[in-house]
Amino acid sequence: MRDSFDILVVGAGPAGIAAAVSAAACGKRVGLVDDNPAPGGQIWRSGGQLPPDAQWSIASLVASSVARLQGWRVFDAPGPGLLHAERGDGESAEFGYKSLILATGARERFLPFPGWTLPNVMGAGGLDALVRGGAPIAEKRVVVAGTGPLLLAVAAHLARHGARIVAVCEQAPLLRLLRFGAQLLSEPAKLRQGADYRAAIRGARYLTRCWIVAAQGRDRVESVTVRQGNRQWNLPCDFVGCGFHLVPNLELPALLGCRIDDGLVSVDESMQTSVSGAYCAGEPTGIGGVELAVLEGQIAGLAAGGRPDEAKKQARRRRGKLGFVRALAQACALDPHLRGLPTADTRVCRCEDVRLVALQGHSNWRDAKLQTRCGMGPCQGRVCGPAAEFLFGWRVQSVRPPIFPALVSSLGSGSDLIGHHPNSAPQGASPEFAKETL
């Protein structure tokens, strides 16, 4: 399959939908390519009642002229103005564009602890997504842990589905959370939302400066050990949702050569990256939540669509909201004690079962990869990379195509993909490339 657009948007979450609809309203031919079966991204994942802003946003997408390309996963950018994608059934496609808007969203940060690889220990958002996908949670005992506002949102949503929330363990200290709350006084809607979440899980313990030190079970998780200060105790449970805030998905922006500063895509006032004609909106420019993501999507869509004055107007509104990004990052800063959670035997890389002890003694990510295969399985370091960054202070950034595992037949349909790539050093026949091609 082959198609081309004036403006191609990657990612159909809040930012991507806003970008696509705004760009289409400028009269451009717009394509919106997304890996998931339905639009909405992770935060507006279907299954259950969506909030009014999500319903309105998705309805405006459906009513627009945007070509919705759901279920397509972008795995390469083989040349200027061209992306290469694959579908679950093995079909591949080339999407051409004049301008590109990257709205690739974020994923959860996972930190390893003994027992984190047991079935039914998932990310907080991961567990929520599974329940939205039809997994029964009623009467199940759930421990939600990690850090960030997502924990309360997930606990509240699961409780509404009948889950018994045993505890919410937030690693940040109470004082810091109160300071964060005070910074939200100018955003009463966010405070109200937090209060609603807390009310939905009344009866459950909300513990601060508290984390899971181990999960136990035979075939699946049966209990977790949690620690708060010097106190340590056991909580029987059926499911664990554990995620340590979010990390942006930077693989595609990095592959395209967009400048990345301090782990975020660098953009100007109109959301344009360092690569001319390539814009970026939403979490990859800074973790700031839905409202900011929608605004950034609109700015990028209007700017790419040729309406710079309207984009500028929205950019002024964005400036007033960037304080929230900084406040959120500060509130979710990780306690250094969390580095002590994995023991020698704990798997850090789940794809290749690389234990902590195998990684100790290596001086950097590349060295560890080459010696242990850490980060070289199908997830390509998306899970263990951010963990290794936190545990060892390694700079984890090495993006090579394909950025997702792809079929050899899909790779072959592109033009001279193997052995030469315009956006990176030649990598053609490296074992890494072969391995990542499942």
Next chain:
Amino acid sequence: MSDAARSVALTVNGAEISVAPGTTVAAAVLIAGAPTRMSVTGEPRGPLCGMGICFECRVTIDGVPHQRSCQILCAPGMSVTTAGLPTP
């Protein structure tokens, strides 16, 4: 759940189950009680991220291996096999 709400019939490791329309394959595998895969050192695994990036939930669907079950919806007559333990 009423019978009408569980209108999609599929098999997981040979055992028939019925799920509601819109159910992901990952959820169906969880309902069937099977791990999605065995790790390279033989540990049972289940879904982690729920959004298609961790690849822990990969299963074989209608003979096609390495499908991320969290990103695919159940369809009538679908045959899912996991590399984990078989459903009893």
